[in-house]
Amino acid sequence: MMNFTKMNGAGNDFVITDNRITKTNFTPKTIAKLCDRNRGIGADGFMSVESPENDGDYRMRYYNADGNEAEMCGNGARCFARFVFNNVNRDNVSMKIETIAGIITAEIKEDLVEIQLSEPFDLRLNETIALNNSNENVHSINTGVPHAVVFSERVHEINLKEIGFHIRNHPLFEPDGTNVNYVQIDDDNLLTIRTYERGVEDETLACGTGMVASALIHHQLNEIEPPVKVNVQGGDTLMVSWKYDDGQYSNVTLTGPALSVFKGEINV
Secondary structure (H helix, E strand, C coil), X not given: CEEEEEEEECCXXXXXXXXXXXXXXXXXXXXXXXXXXXXXXXXXEEEEEEXXXXXXXXXXXXXXXXXXXXXXXXXXXXXXXXXXXXXXCCCCCEEEEEECXXXXXXXXXXXXXXXXXXXXXXXXXXXXXXXXXXXXXXXXXXXXCEEEEEECCCCCCCCHHHHHHHHHCCHHHCCCCXXXXXXXXXXXXXXXXXXXXXXXXXXXXXXXXXHHHHHHHHHHHHCCCCCEEEECCCCCEEEEEEEEECCEEEEEEEEEECEEEEEEEECC
C-alpha cells in the first residue's frame, strides 16, 4: 500500500508520496495508472519525496501523467514544498529542493508558496511555424523545462488541443518536444495564459514554468518591469518576478497557492 496526498497548485493537480523510507521503484506504467482520471487517483503529475543527493534538503522526482520522468514542474515544486511543510517538518518554512533541472528554493508564505527557479536558458525569439493556412510567431525559453510562447488577442477562442499538439511536436523542438503557451496581454503587468502540457498531452488548468516562460518572453519583447501577474484557466492569479542584469536572468520567482486536497492509500 502507498500512502499519498492529492495536492492542488492553481488548478494543476498532483499525487505525492514520501518515498524516503520505502524507496519504491515506480514504473511508468504504475505512475500512468495512478494519474489516470478514470482508473486511478487522477492527476497532471506524480511526485515522490526522496532523500537528497547533493546540497538540498529534499529531492523531488517528478513524473508527467504519461509516466515519464521530467526535469521539474513549477506548480509541482510549490505543492512539494507545501507537502513537506505540512507532513514532514513544520519548521521547514524555507527549503532547498533538488531536481533534475537544478536546485529550487521554496518558501512558505502563509497560504502561498514562493519558489525560486534555476536560471532560464535557450531563449529564442520570433521563429515561424506554419499552422494550416497561417503562420505563428513563436518564442521559446527553458525555465526548467522547454516552453514555446505565442501571444494572441483571442486566447480563449483557439483550439489549444489541436494547435498545441502541432507546436509541441514541431521539428523546431525535436527530439523531446515542448510545452506550449498561448498568452494574452491584458495590461503591461497582467497576462492571461492557456497551456498545453507535454506529457499530459492536453490543456491543463495551470502551468508554473509556463507562466514564468510567458512573463520572461513578455519582458524580452516589451521591456516591462517585474512583477507580472498571470491569470490561469484554474481561476487563480500568480505572481512572477525576476532580476535582469547584463542579459542574464536571476532570482526568478513564482508565487501562488498550493493546497492539500485529500489523503489516502492505494495499492501499487
